[in-house]
Amino acid sequence: MSKFANNRLMLKLVLLCCLVGFNSQAAIILLEDFEDNNLTFSASDGLFFDTGRDLFTISPLNGVASPIDGAYNGFNGENFFAADDIDDPQGPGIRSQTLTFNLNISGFNNLLFSGLFGAGGNNLNGNDSTARYDSADGLRVRAQIDGGTIQDLLFFEAEQPGGDVTNNRLLQDTNFDGIGDGLLLSTSLTAFNNIAINGLGSSLSLFIEIHGDAQSESFAFDDITIAGERISTPPPTDIPTPSSLPLFCFAIVLTLSNVVCNKRA
Ligand SMILES: [Ca+2]
Ligand SMILES: [Ca+2]
Ligand SMILES: [Ca+2]
Ligand SMILES: [Ca+2]
Incomplete structure (x- = not known):
């Protein structure tokens, strides 16, 4: 994967996470x-x-x-x-x-x-x-x-x-x-x-x-x-709440980023 494509993938993931995290109750x-x-x-x-x-x-x-x-x-x-x-x-x-x-x-x-x-x-x-x-x-x-x-x-x-x-x-x-x-x-x-x-x-x-x-x-x-x-009503404890979703998604992005970097190395 090129660096450009890699950056685009990261950007898409972050945007998706932001959308899920902040618009889920609309x-x-x-x-x-x-x-x-x-x-x-x-x-x-x-x-x-x-x-x-x-x-x-x-x-x-x-x-x-x-x-x-x-x-x-x-x-x-x-x-x-x-x-x-x-x-x-x-x-x-x-x-x-x-x-x-x-x-x-x-x-x-x-x-x-x-x-x-x-x-x-x-x-x-x-x-x-x-x-x-x-x-x-x-x-x-x-x-x-x-x-x-x-x-x-x-x-x-x-x-x-x-x-x-x-x-x-x-x-x-x-x-x-x-x-x-x-x-x-x-x-x-x-x-x-x-x-x-x-x-x-x-x-x-x-x-x-x-x-x-x-x-x-x-x-x-x-x-x-x-x-x-x-x-909002209190969600089940084993599902990420909307407020914690961005953090949860950031962890996924970080993990994927490490996988991509390890492959490139
Ligand atoms: Ca007027
Ligand atoms: Ca008339
Ligand atoms: Ca008139
Ligand atoms: Ca119409």
Whole structure:
């Protein structure tokens, strides 16, 4: 074995040991990929699509045709959640709708929220006369543990250039003040990963609120994920614990290193 190959083997072993040692308790508590209608959430007024431009549903699964949402990309699988002009009279007629996910988080800590998000009304491709989001439009992700304080996790809001509150671009609202100031969303869904949810408890409610009442005030998201770490319980004494695993693996690496060196000698 060459010295280069030998070093690469060592590096791989160390990396593997680190991964086993430090990530062994990570778990996915929720992954909603919107690939079917076996829903992990409830919708405040149900899902709808009026066969025109107005929708609040899984696309294209529930009949949404191109080009309205076909313009989106960067989602996973074949489907994603889409919303556009959600106060449509053929739907519930209300400009604000909420998806609610209720999860059992007993035995987990260090909860993290992740998801893919996009917006179709920012006129980035020059396919419209203007961007379309008003000051009251937006998408807000919040969380609540055991009915306690509601935490703001991720907001997207219209910017308000010079106090203009009508038909502007949708940006991330990094300080949760209702005005977009951060990353510009596009029809290519962008990943927002590992946003911390503070606290411990037994039940987590995750809310995705969408507000919009006019054409092309559109939103898309996919792969809504909650991850956490299992709270440790004492392991059997004859199996290395997670905290001792790196030491255990280091001993293996040292032994292998000696074997390789002895062979080279
Ligand atoms: Ca999907
Ligand atoms: Ca508008
Ligand atoms: Ca802001
Ligand atoms: Ca409308």
